[in-house]
Amino acid sequence: MEPGENLNDFVVGSVPTLIYIPDFVTDSEQDQLVNNIYQAPVSKWKSLKNRRLQNWGGVVHEKGLLAQDLPPWLTRTTRRIFEESGLFPSDVNHVLINEYLPNQGIMPHQDGPAYFPVVAIVSLGSPVVMDFTPHSSLRLCTSALRDSVEDNISCGGASDIETDKWLHNHHPFSVLLMPRSLLIFKDMAYSDYLHGIKDSEVQQYDGAVNVLEAMKHHGGNQPLSGSEKAIVLEKTGDSKSLHRTAKRISLTCRMVSKVHKNLFKF
Ligand SMILES: O=C(O)CCC(=O)C(=O)O
Ligand SMILES: [Fe+2]
Known part of the structure; x- marks a missing residue:
């Protein structure tokens, strides 16, 4: 963020609250982060079915964090997130580093209850589309309500009208995450939506709420420099x-x- 710029200038979409900051880290910061990530011992990687990840800051339990200090190469970035966003009551103390191959993603999920309900995601490398879907419990409830003719299924006390109203206010949407950007989400986007990334090499970004903001900083279909050469955005029809x-x-x-x-x- 430049001096004089305000976090509110970066709010995107209509669901409270999504903040997208393009170019949050510079090219050389990106390179340094990537180098440090790949210098970590192989044992630091945990392989999951559809991606691998590194856990920094300690182990998160239901009862809290069994803390370990973050390394200085990470705190350089997390300190800035804490100071420039002003959204966390104290320093960021936990960082998950996810690595995705072009055909990998992350299932729609909600972040665990141990975390303060604000998340900041720095993106490096290939751009992706992150999808936000209204939280499934109420949606499943709605179809149960629709399918059930004979009895009065109650969905946590929500009436048909209340559920329809809820759905009316909760549309799915997506965000385009370009390299070196920072996405922050909180409030309803955090509590009422699942977020996920499809495991496909080709992703549609028609529904992204920040296309203009994302493209402005990456020159649309113009040739890109360095690590960003990999970006191919296409518009067909x-x-x-x-x-x-x-x-x-x-x-x-x-x-x-x-x-x-x-x-x-x-
Ligand atoms: O890779 C991302 O952008 C999302 C990761 C995520 O949602 C998580 O770690 O909980
Ligand atoms: Fe998440």
């Missing part, structure tokens, strides 16, 4: 699609309020 040709690495930065000092050294 009415459909806008994104070809993922390189890896994406994201830093999910959060704050766990309850911290237990970790007595064990690893």
Whole structure:
């Protein structure tokens, strides 16, 4: 963010509250982060079915964080997120680093209850589309209500009218995450929506709420420099699609309020 710029200038979409800051890290910061991530011992990577990840800051439990200090190469970025956003009550103390190959993604999910309900995601490498879907419990409820003719299924006390009203106010949407950008989400976008990334090499970004903001900083279809050469955004007819040709690495930065000092050294 430049001096004089305000966080409100970066709000995108109509659901409270999504903040998209293009070019949050510079090219050289991106390179440094990537180098440090790949310098970590192989044992630091945890392989999941559809991606691998590194966990920094300690182990998150239901009861809080068994904390370990973040390394200085990460705090350079997390400190800025804390200071410039002003949205966390104290320093970011937990970072998940996810690596996605072009055909990998993350299932729609809601972040766990241990975290303070604000998340900041730094994107590096290939752009992707992140989808936000209204929280499934109420949606499943709605279809149950519709399908059930004979009895009065009650969905947490929500009437048909209330559920329809809820759905009327909760439309799915997506966000285009360009390399070096920062996405912050909180409030309803955090509590009432699941977020996820499709595991496909080609993703549609028609529904993205920040296309203009994302493109402005990346010159539309202009040739791009350095690590951003991998970006291919295509517009065929009415459909806008994104070809993922390189890896994406994201830093999910959060704050766990309850911290237990970790007595064990690893
Ligand atoms: O990679 C991303 O952008 C999302 C990661 C995420 O949602 C998470 O770690 O909870
Ligand atoms: Fe998440």
